Amino acid sequence: MTTSRRQLIAGNWKMYTARAEAVRLAERIAGFDTTFADVLICPPFPWLIPVADALRGSPVQLGAQDVWPGANGAFTGGVSTAMLSELVTHVIVGHSERRQVVGENNELVRAKLGAVLSAGLTPILCVGESLATRESGDAESFVRGQLISALSECSPDERERCVVAYEPIWAIGTGRAASAADAESMATAIRTELNLMQAGAGESIRILYGGSVTPANAVETLAQPNVDGALVGGASLHADAFGAIVAAARH
Ligand code: PGA
Numbered sequence: 001m002t003t004s005r006r007q008l009i010a011g012n013w014k015m016y017t018a019r020a021e022a023v024r025l026a027e028r029i030a031g032f033d034t035t036f037a038d039v040l041i042c043p044p045f046p047w048l049i050p051v052a053d054a055l056r057g058s059p060v061q062l063g064a065q066d067v068w069p070g071a072n073g074a075f076t077g078g079v080s081t082a083m084l085s086e087l088v089t090h091v092i093v094g095h096s097e098r099r100q101v102v103g104e105n106n107e108l109v110r111a112k113l114g115a116v117l118s119a120g121l122t123p124i125l126c127v128g129e130s131l132a133t134r135e136s137g138d139a140e141s142f143v144r145g146q147l148i149s150a151l152s153e154c155s156p157d158e159r160e161r162c163v164v165a166y167e168p169i170w171a172i173g174t175g176r177a178a179s180a181a182d183a184e185s186m187a188t189a190i191r192t193e194l195n196l197m198q199a200g201a202g203e204s205i206r207i208l209y210g211g212s213v214t215p216a217n218a219v220e221t222l223a224q225p226n227v228d229g230a231l232v233g234g235a236s237l238h239a240d241a242f243g244a245i246v247a248a249a250r251h
Contacts, residue, residue, distance in 0.1 A: 005206055007222060007249040008163065008229035010040040010124065011236025012065060012092060012210075022047040023054050028239035030058035037229065037249035040090055041236065045079055048087050063090030063124070066098060069108075069115040081119035091116045092231075093123045094150065096169045106149040113150050117158045124163045124231065125150050126210070127190070131170035139168070140189045147193050156198050163206045164190055165231040171211025173233060180217070183209040184224035191226055215244035222248050 017025065022043050032039055042063040043051045052062055064087075068078035084091065093116060094109035109125075116123040127146040129139040143166065151159055166186050171178050178186075187207045195202035209221055210231030221227055222245075229249070235241040 005204070005228045007037040008040060008206055008208060009037050009242075009246045009249060010063065010090070010165075010208065010229065010231045011042060011242055012095070012231055012233050013041065013043045013237060014065070014097070014233060015044055016237055017043065017047065019047060019050060023050050025237065025239055026051040026054035026060075029242065030055050030060050032060060032243055032246050034059045034246075036251050037246055039246055042090070042092055048084075052087050061089045062087060063092065064088045065092050065095070067091045067093070067112055067116060069111040071115075071119075081115050081121060085119045085121055088121065090122045090124055090163070092126065092165075094126045094146075096126060096128055096167060096172060100169070106146065109146075110150050110153065113162070114154075117154065117161060122161055122163060124165050124208070126165045126167050126231070128167040128169050128172075128211070134168065134170065140186065143186060143190065144193045147190060148197070151194075151197060156201070159194075159198055159201050160204050163208065164194075165208040165210050166190060167210035167231060173212070175212050177212035177214070177217050177221070178209065180220040180224055180227075183221050183227055187224065187226035187228075213245060215241055215248065218245040218248040222250055 040061040040063050042065045064084050071082040093112045098104045113123045127143045129142045133142045168178050190207050191202035206228035208229040208231045209227050213230045213232045214235050
């Protein structure tokens with residue numbers, strides 16, 4: 001099946017890389033062939049500027065891993081969209097590591113998403129269920145709830161500017177990726193929910209899969225008609241592996 005949605009392969013470096021390593025990695029990724037997919041990397045905050053320098057002239061895009069809502073203000077440690085918008089095009093919002101470890105709730109995720117959209121940036125909204133939720137058979141309704149909470153107050157135009165990443169918590173960093181069939185099935189459920197929220201929105205919004213994506217499983221997962229790319233953690237720290245995942249994008 002063909003689709004007009006161009007795939008997006010995004011690398012989330014999390015709290016990894018030293019400065020020299022980050023620049024070296026970005027220099028390699030800057031040379032990737034982006035004919036068939038958009039490529040995005042999200043380094044740690046302090047490396048955004050050196051990585052932006054390394055990417056200059058390359059079609060590879062730069063994103064942030066998180067943001068604090070609001071343009072500026074008395075918030076120690078916060079990084080605002082106003083600070084990021086000179087540097088990045090995308091911002092990851094609601095990653096499960098922040099929801100689970102830092103305790104971010106749906107309300108904060110919604111505020112972050114709104115701030116990113118207001119700044120004219122593209123949010124990558126992460127959703128995904130825990131193992132217990134999956135085993136109880138409630139994964140789809142749980143993910144639907146996260147989507148509704150984050151997106152129901154957006155304007156139609158804003159909603160269409162979002163990217164959604166389905167990242168089952170049990171698959172992140174575990175080496176246990178969701179099967180291509182499970183990724184496709186949840187991506188389809190997400191698309192259906194987006195279309196219910198706004199007729200047609202589900203057809204244009206890109207839905208990524210994330211969780212232990214490797215060159216070995218990327219080919220089958222990225223061949224699924226409703227999977228429009230990948231959010232890659234561990235494998236994005238290795239230029240060869242990340243390059244192989246980019247090369248696996250739908251042609
Ligand atoms: P992983 O991380 O590829 O290392 O599982 C994915 C993510 O958390 O975005």
